[in-house]
Amino acid sequence: MTFKKPSVLPGFNLSLGYTLFYLGLIVLLPLSALVYKTAGLEWADFWSTVSDPRVVASYRLTFGASFIAALLNLVFGLLVAWVLVRYSFPGKRLIDAMVDLPFALPTAVAGIALATLYAPNGWIGKHFAEDGLIGELLGKEIKLAFTPLGIVIALIFISLPFVVRTVQPVLEDLEIELEEAASSLGASRWQIFSRVILPTIWPALLTGFALAFARAIGEYGSVVFIAGNMPMESEITPLLIISKLEQFDYLGATAIAVVMLAASFAMLLVINLLQWWTAKRLGRRT
């Protein structure tokens, strides 16, 4: 693609210029300030800050819990989207609107509400206590709040809308003829789903997954209330960044932030590539 290629749409230079300016101002400028600030740190100091065992444990937790949460939402978010698109039932609009609630709720409110529910004396948490319904069934207590499990719960909550809202429109646009054709050619229901529907919505699913994952990595407000924040065990990386700031260690905080930024960017890039690759592969096939 060359820049000289004439387009039917006018205003290319103006709109591209505006796009670059806008992205530069809103996205690139703060991020480069972050990197610039970190540059004040000697390499050895930078490395010892970001490779500290406690910080490394927090990367593992943050990325691990976010991955699990995004993965679960990939499955159940798809299910929600499917139900909302394919069936009609009373109260559908209400449920549709409910999906967006995690977007709208202040994250601290979500965190406090979740901690109240899942704490050992909460509505849900009490059934998992030693003398609770499920605790007795399993013969032991399962701690939900104030453990990494609690973090996953919070992250599932806040990242659910991303998968639902990216998959929903694609499912809506899915041509019914394709499925009818597959059916008339003798495909089973499962074959229709796995060979016709899934490949079509796959790029959207991946996007939803990537968005959910990225959102979960950066989440702070809801997680700190339910995490327990124990060193090496349930401390998320954003909490360590805040606790560095609390000690007026701006450089240390930005150093960890830069590592998170690089890791998130790399992962989003890989997911985008994957998406591009599947779209291309599918494009060739149809």
Added chain:
Amino acid sequence: MKTRLFALLPALLLSSHLVQADATLLNVSYDVMRDFYKDYNPAFQKYWKGKTGEKVVVQQSHGGSSPQARSVIEGLQADVVTMNQHSDIDAIAERGKQLPTNWATRLPNNASPFTSLQVLIVRKGNPKGIKDWNDLTRPGVNVVIPNPKTAGNGRYTYLAAWGYALKQPGGNEQKAREFVAALFRNVPVLDTGGRGATTTFMQRNIGDVLVTFENEAEMIAREFGRGRFEVVYPSISIEAELPVSVVDKVVDKKGTRKQAEEYLKYLWSPEGQTVAAQNYLRPRDKAVFAKYAKQFPSVKLFTVNDLGGWKAIGQKHFNDRAIYDQIAAANAKKK
């Protein structure tokens, strides 16, 4: 963000034609001081009006002590800062250069008009029989403490336990370290602030003991009812000095130095000291203290300076990879 907006508001008002009107002070304070200043501000306004005939408006901003200090460093236009540890105001002096480093000598009592101390709060009837710091290290006792990395409250508790262990017969640094490590092994949740820890203990019903400021215990009584917990005074505790200072750069720019200085000085007046005592802050004034002595059981106290002062303590205990981090890492491995 909200606090910034509130800070801008008086500035906007001042820049307009209202310049000669009421002076406005912004007091940037920490979380649990809300109740105290709610009572103190009207008292001061009345006093100032009687003395000069001027009206003065006092606005409050509350949050965690260190984040509040950070906001001031980053430009929140505070006339006065009222914090829960000297290191927060030191940071404003050193990093923000908004006030001189000798700020603590400008007012009496190390610039702390009142003090508090760390007490042990246990469940009704004290089922685990908690009497002193050493009971907190027993296996099976769960202790709720806010994170010493993020909360001054947690730092005071850590230091109280450290000092207790040092002062036991045959106590030394190694033993103090082991004692504090054993204490933190019994901590199931590390909240980021003092109020969070209170919620965890009272509302989520987690833990057998909550360690917090004496005046926070009174807040719990007002909020949750007196019948639900008991306050245990340990054999020895740490005196928490709650320092205050004028922010020179701001008051000189706004022309509010006179009001701001008087606002802080009035904290030492019998009226100010009485408001403090009513909020369960230990007053410096002997007469006021005597009047309220019933609510302040006498406890053997040591101070932050006995342990070397905040600066040395920060380097030794709370900075990255210092003793607290080492203890936390070792405890995590043992689990």
